[in-house]
Amino acid sequence: MSTAGVxxxxxxxxPIRPSSPADTTTLTSTxxxxxxxxxxxxxxxxxxxHGFATRAIHAGQEPDSATGAVIPPIYMTSTYSxxxxxxxxxxxxxxxxxxxxxxxxxxxIASIENARYATxxxxxxxxxxxxxxxxxxxxxxxxxxxLYGGTYRLLTKVFQPMGIVLDLVAVGDxxxxxxxxxxxxxxxxxTPTNPLLEVIDIQxxxxxxxxxxxxxxCDNTFATPYLQSPLQWGIDVVIHSSTKYLGGHSDVVGxxxxxxxxxxxxxxxFYRLAMGLNPSPFDCWLVSRSIKTLAARxxxxxxxxxxxxxxxxxxPRVSRVHFPGLPSHPDHNVAVRQMPRGYSGMVSAExxxxxxxxKRLISSFKVITLAESLGGVESLVDHPASMTxxxxxxxxxxxxxxxxxxxxxxxxxxDAHDLMTDIEEALAKVLAARETSKDHTxxxxxxx
Numbered sequence: 001m002s003t004a005g006v007x008x009x010x011x012x013x014x015p016i017r018p019s020s021p022a023d024t025t026t027l028t029s030t031x032x033x034x035x036x037x038x039x040x041x042x043x044x045x046x047x048x049x050h051g052f053a054t055r056a057i058h059a060g061q062e063p064d065s066a067t068g069a070v071i072p073p074i075y076m077t078s079t080y081s082x083x084x085x086x087x088x089x090x091x092x093x094x095x096x097x098x099x100x101x102x103x104x105x106x107x108x109i110a111s112i113e114n115a116r117y118a119t120x121x122x123x124x125x126x127x128x129x130x131x132x133x134x135x136x137x138x139x140x141x142x143x144x145x146x147l148y149g150g151t152y153r154l155l156t157k158v159f160q161p162m163g164i165v166l167d168l169v170a171v172g173d174x175x176x177x178x179x180x181x182x183x184x185x186x187x188x189x190x191t192p193t194n195p196l197l198e199v200i201d202i203q204x205x206x207x208x209x210x211x212x213x214x215x216x217x218c219d220n221t222f223a224t225p226y227l228q229s230p231l232q233w234g235i236d237v238v239i240h241s242s243t244k245y246l247g248g249h250s251d252v253v254g255x256x257x258x259x260x261x262x263x264x265x266x267x268x269x270f271y272r273l274a275m276g277l278n279p280s281p282f283d284c285w286l287v288s289r290s291i292k293t294l295a296a297r298x299x300x301x302x303x304x305x306x307x308x309x310x311x312x313x314x315x316p317r318v319s320r321v322h323f324p325g326l327p328s329h330p331d332h333n334v335a336v337r338q339m340p341r342g343y344s345g346m347v348s349a350e351x352x353x354x355x356x357x358x359k360r361l362i363s364s365f366k367v368i369t370l371a372e373s374l375g376g377v378e379s380l381v382d383h384p385a386s387m388t389x390x391x392x393x394x395x396x397x398x399x400x401x402x403x404x405x406x407x408x409x410x411x412x413x414x415d416a417h418d419l420m421t422d423i424e425e426a427l428a429k430v431l432a433a434r435e436t437s438k439d440h441t442x443x444x445x446x447x448x
Contacts, residue, residue, distance in 0.1 A: 052112060052226060053295040060107030061288060074285045075100045097273050101284040106256075108291055109246075112225040114232055115258045117265035119272060120284055124221065124241025125150050126277040127255035129158075131217060131237060131264075132186070133271040137163025139185045142177070144200070145170050145400050146193040148219070149389035155188075157391075171198045174208075181212035190219035191228075192335075195348045195384045195408040196401055197322040199331035202338055206234030221245070221375075222346055226298045227339050231260060242287045244375030245344070248297055252286040254279045297377070300413050302342025307416040308409065309347045317427055319405075322348040345411035346374060348384075355404045357430050359383060362407055364426035367418055374410035379419055381409050 047055045063070050077099075080092045092098050106118040121127040128151060135141070143155065145168045155166050167180045171193060181187060187209050191200040202218065209216035217237040218230040224245045230238050240246055242254035257268050272278050302325075309323035324335035325343040335343060351358055362370050368379040372387050382388055385404045389397055411419060 047111065055111045056108070056226075056294050057292045059111035060104040061292070072101075072104055072285075072288070075281050077281070095281065096276060096278050099278075099281045099284070101281040101288070102279070105284040105288045105291075108288055109225070109240075109242075109256050110258060112291065112294070113220075113238060113258045114225075114229055115238070116260045117262065118256055118258045119265060119268035120242070120279050120287075121255040121257065121272060121277050122279045122283075123253050124219075124239060124243065124255035125154055126272075127239045127241075127257045127268075128154060128188075129275065130268050130271040130277055131239070131257060132159060132164070133275065134267055135159065135164050135185060138165065140165040140167060140183060141186045141188060142167045142169060142180045142184045142214070143188040144168070144190070144193065146190075146196055146198055147188070148190065148194045148221075149384075149391045151188070151190075151219070152389075153391040171200060174204070178208060181208060181214050184212070184214050186215050186217060188217050188219070190222070192222045192324055192343075192346065194222060195322070195346075195388065195406065197222075197324055197329075197346060197348055199324050199329075199335045199339075201334050202228075202230050202233040202235060206230075209236070210234065222344055223339060224294060224298055224344070226295050227302070227341050227344060231258065233338065236261065237264060243373060245298065245301070246291055246294065246375075247287050248290040248294065248375055248377060249286075250373065250376035250378065252283045252290075254283050254287055297413065298342065298344065301345035301375075301411065304411045304413070304416050304419070305343060305345040305347050308411050308419060311416075311420050312347065312349050312423075317352050317431075318349050319352050320350040345379075345409075347409045347411060349407050349409065350403060350405050351407065351427075353405065353430065357434065358405050358407060359386075360433065361426050361430045364429050365422050366425070367414060367422040368409070374408075376410070377413045379410065379412040379414055381407060384408055 047059050050058070061072060064072055078095050080089060080094070082088060082093070092100070102120050105120050110116060110118040119130070121130060132141070141155065141159070141164060143166065160166055167184070169177045169180055187205070189200055189205060191202060192198060193200070206216055215237065216235045217239060218235045219240070220228060220230055220238045221241045221244050236259060238258040240256045240258070242256050243252060246256075247254065259265055305323065306325045309321055309326055312318045313321040313326060313328070323329060323343065324331060324339065326332065329335065351361065353361060362381045362383060365381060368381050370382065371380045372382055374380060384402050384406055385397060388408070389402055392400070392402070
């Protein structure tokens with residue numbers, strides 16, 4: 001629904017410590033709990049005391065009041081009738097401003113993220129855009145270097161030319177982060193990172209941002225609310241690309257911003273309306289449908305990811321595996337603490353192959369599909385250097401640790417054995433081609 005009284009030109013001003021989240025009118029940190037606290041949001045919904053899977057199925061998904069339909073309908077409309085000018089039925093006037101499917105999905109996601117508010121968008125990047133729309137020329141954003149390529153492009157190609165200052169900090173460089181935060185308006189990070197699966201200590205970030213009066217924003221796409229709850233560790237804003245695990249079936253594009261701060265919610269709703277960042281009702285319905293199976297899917301994704309990571313880590317043709325569930329992962333202990341249910345199906349690996357052989361490998365799979373995106377029921381593979389992170393200059397990619405031989409897997413819900421067999425058969429094909437090439441070279445030398 002549309003939000004009245006939120007101004008388009010509302011600036012981000014100096015940090016103000018509010019007496020309550022609802023009083024916040026500035027883009028600054030709103031957490032006020034102690035450093036060792038894991039605050040719980042008071043949920044007054046009928047499902048407040050229920051477990052995750054129950055809330056995922058029922059929150060915001062009550063049967064249709066008009067017909068009794070167990071599955072809520074799709075409100076596929078652009079506009080709504082009015083009995084009298086500006087007298088709205090249920091508060092709806094135009095779908096860019098609001099729609100029942102928006103509201104149902106927002107209630108559902110807020111519930112599983114242990115949050116008060118959510119705002120749905122047309123894409124994950126639209127959610128970032130809605131958050132950053134309050135920034136003004138000269139405002140400074142701090143972000144980790146290991147950003148998703150699309151987020152990096154948005155910040156460097158759209159917001160920097162508009163006068164926003166961007167400081168990038170390496171993951172784990174806590175001293176530099178501490179030096180950069182004072183005076184900044186926003187800190188952006190993702191954990192686990194894409195595609196190196198680095199895990200960032202969420203509570204440490206929340207404490208540092210709170211002390212500096214800086215708003216913190218965590219991209220929780222890889223983990224989902226089932227595996228990780230950044231708001232519970234003190235983060236101000238959580239963003240998801242609901243295209244990925246929340247949607248889960250590679251058939252929808254969407255995004256969502258989640259927060260406990262009423263002012264952030266109001267600004268997000270306003271910028272969605274003013275900038276045309278809204279999703280379609282059908283897309284929201286699809287994501288709502290998918291979230292109902294999120295717990296079951298993430299358990300399966302995580303189990304398969306663990307099995308495939310262990311398999312790849314022992315493979316003679318693999319030089320390195322990036323997966324937080326492996327004890328050898330440098331951030332494993334942090335991951336165990338803040339991701340107690342599992343680590344998703346995301347696994348990145350570096351094969352002992354040339355660049356061309358690596359490309360041939362990922363083009364030779366029969367079960368695993370070569371495609372961008374992630375989080376679907378089907379397994380996907382991509383080559384970050386030439387696909388998801390191609391918008392980042394090569395030198396910067398390598399400095400971030402994104403080598404040309406890095407391959408990112410999104411393992412789906414297939415049988416783990418079939419995925420291992422697919423990898424083995426594709427590797428055998430690549431190595432056979434290598435031997436054939438050697439034989440041809442040797443024959444050519446003899447002829448010469």
